Amino acid sequence: MATAGVSISREEELRRHLAQVNDPELDEPVTEMGFVERAQVKADGSVEIDFRLPTYWCSPNFAYLMLDGIRKALDGLSWSPAYRVRLHDHMFAEEVNRGIEAGKTFGQIFGELSGDQDLESLRETFRVKAFKRRQEAVLCGLRRHGLTDREILGMDLAALDVVRFEPGEAARQMPRYRAALLERFPGRRPQDPVFVTCEGAGIPTSALNAYLAELRGVRINMEFNGALCRGLKHTRYKETDVVDGEPTLVDFILDRVPERATQTLT
Template sequence: MATASVSGSREKELWRRLGEVNDPELDEPITEMGFVEHVAVTDDGGVQVDFRLPTYWCSPTFAFLMLDGVRKALDQLSWSPAYRVKLHDHMFAEEVNRGIQAGKAFGEIFGELAGALDLAGLKETFAIKAFKRRQEAVLRGLRQHGLTDRDILAMDLPAYDVARFEPGEAAKQKPRYRAALLERFPDRQADDPVFVTWEGQGIPVGALGAHLAELRGVRVNMEFNGALCRGLKQTRYKELDVVDGELTLVDFIMNRVPARAAPTA
């Protein structure tokens, strides 16, 4: 019984850590996106994670960033297990799997292919989008609670922390925006305004409507891409479920699916 209890608590911790890893473009946890297909904690405490993306040709940059995030999450597990992380059904699966297992950086894995990519710049672009999306959700939530624009924009961190929302997007994004704010501005004082631009500028009361309109554009784009990813993954693996064996999207492209498995009209 004690062994089962330990295994159960370790699996809960494992899922919690994996839930802290985001799709970098969508700012959604990889667990909610369905990219983590299978996890296991073995009898000796080892960890296995199987990972799949919506398409065979998903950006290798995104694949690396997510799996590097998984690697860092596993390194934080309380029992320091040996682990194996495996990306399936991707055009660079072998390269990424070998590189992640060896602890290599992106440039070491992809060599010349990575030469022209500004990975730091890409990460900053994703961080900006996440910051804006999270901020917009909280701002809308506060407006819906009846706070005036002046009250919202005067809010400091102590006031922000005691604000409460009903379950929903604002409640979900409230701690995530706080984390993004303090990561972006680690030296902020408790009485500094909570709602500022990515550049750290204050938002004039009369400009909040226009500011929200800009943030809405970011959110709509991210939500569309997220819905597209979920739809592609659902369609891809719903089709794979009707055939025996470990087929990949390449099998469909190359017409290697048995006739008996072809979808009916």
């Protein structure tokens, strides 16, 4: 019983850690996107992960960022297990998997395959998009909560932390936005405004509508790409039947885009 209890506890911890790894382009957990097809704690405590992306040609840069996130998640497990991560059905799967088996870091693998590409610059691009998407959800949620624009833009961390949203996107994104804010601006004082641009500039009340329009554009693009990724993966691995050949882009949009994303397109 003790062994079974330890196994269950480790499996739960593994799931929690993997759920913190995001698709960098979409700012959605790789577990929710369905990219982690198997995550298993073996009897000896080691961990095996099978990872699969929507297409054979998914950007290798994005793949490496996610795999690097998985590596860090596994390194953070409390029992420090040996682990094996396998990327399947990708044009660089062989190189990535061989590099892992040889004990190379993902950064080393990326450098060998990409030449002079700047991985950190790519990370920053995605951090900015995630910051904006999370911030938009919270700002809109506070407006629906009945606060004025002046009240919202004057909020500090203490004021934000007492807000209780109904279940939904604002409630989901608020702790994620808070984390992104403190990660981006680690020297932020408790009394500083919590709503600033990704460069740290204040947002004038008169400019909030225009600012939200910019954030909305970022969010719609990310949601649309996310819907396509889900549809591509769903169809590629034959979770549904495809009639009369391969589905088209229109099929994905009409049949598989989530309701919220569909509403933004109409």
